[in-house]
Amino acid sequence: MPPNPAAAVSIRGLLKRFGDKVAVNGLSLDIPVGSFYGLVGPNGAGKTTTLNMVTGLLRPDGGIATILGRDVWSDVNAVKRTIGVMPQPDEIFNRLTGMQLLVYCGMLRGMPRVQALQRAGDLLTAFDLSNAANVMVADYSAGMTKKICLACAMIHSPRILVLDEPFESVDPVSSANLKDILIEYVSTGGTVIISSHVMALVEKMCTHVAVINRGVVCAAGTISQVAAGEDLEERFLQLVGGRHGAAHIAWLDGGAQ
Template sequence: MSDEAQPPRMTAQTAMVPPPDPQAAVSIRALVKCYRGRPAVNALSLDIPRGSFYGIVGPNGAGKTTTLNMMTGLLMPDSGKVMILGRDVWSDVDTAKRVIGVMPQGDQIFDRLTGLQLLVYSGMLRRMPRSEALGRARDLLEAFDLTDAGGKRVCDYSSGMTKKICLATAMIHSPRLLVLDEPFESVDPVSSANLKDILAEYVDTGGTVVISSHVMALVERMCTHVAIIDHGLVRADGTVAQVAAGEDLEDRFLELVGGRHQAKRIAWLNGSGSEEDQETE
């Protein structure tokens, strides 16, 4: 039976958890993280195939960012296991991080550097010779339409430009796995299209991209696979077609996570104006 013909796999917390899959790009088993006694991630298990463009979606507070941080060695889990390309992340974090590219947020970079300086610095942190880092930085600036901004300080960039330079810092060491949290937020349509082309080409060369996003249409259009997370658990995962199950992905998402209700009418919110306004017209 082909992937497209198989039903989506519905995941529930069970007593018996299979071992991680060393062939997967990312294999997560029974991952747990609690804050003040409350689980943000609740025994979550997930396999992300190599060479996939994988979307992770869920409502606010579902545990997406916490999961990504534990997956990439940025946040230690309370329990559970994560393997990246067959390597246990938390038994050797430094080795795992060498094959991962994580897009930082705008407040996590040295924004007093110029775009070129920031990329060169990021490359040299990865133990690249300066000349190699400089060459790659210039290639990335051109690819991201930032060549003219390469000499400007990042703190003077627009929000969309900042998003692009953050993504470029994650790619400079040519990682095998890219992890991107809301990569297209605040990016204009033209730049967004260019970024999508770059990421699609990266996947075509054998790389794996994992993105979190709130934009269902983008995930449905770009991703090969998707996982829907809610309350720290995977509600469904598989190919986009499997999870959508013949529906629009957004409708399927709402069906699985719930929470949609009829909008409350606000009596004073009247687009035609108040009675007093109408009397004075």
């Protein structure tokens, strides 16, 4: 089947090898516009590799990926203008202050400085970072760094947000605020794609989910379709396998005897 031009993201037969290892093995998936889409899978399943190929960060060995009907690799720069990719903490300039980093990201996207300053201020307020606006990012906590990374991805108001483990190391209060911001963004027609290992979070927040294992999609659809009447985590374990009885370690005990 050809890619779906009406989808936010449409993937057909995506393939990536690293030496002898096949990381993504003919993966196909459609992500609807306006969805809150979760990609879940065990470590090494191919989630991050897939996202890197879809967002123009890693060239595939085969297959097609389109963003809003546009082939990613035929005009990668045009595609990148429509998406926001959350950077990892080691990928940002952490010797800048939070305000400087956001203004830099905005101007890098072609915004006038005045507009970048205004949007940076709005994001710092929304993410409870106003008091740290003039603090060097290198001095931020892990949770604060995660929030500034998400703000960097949002400053140009992209149509699609791609977030890899966005709530890792974020405290419950900040996590709740971030969820509210993302849910509001989706309600305006934006599309959020998150990669996560936390099934409870995916089940609560996402409208759709795809279970990926060994570089292929095991199941995809709405949360209820994939869960098929069961708890999503239990269904996930059924699909990917690998669960086994607890190993007996003779010397490991609670000291009761």
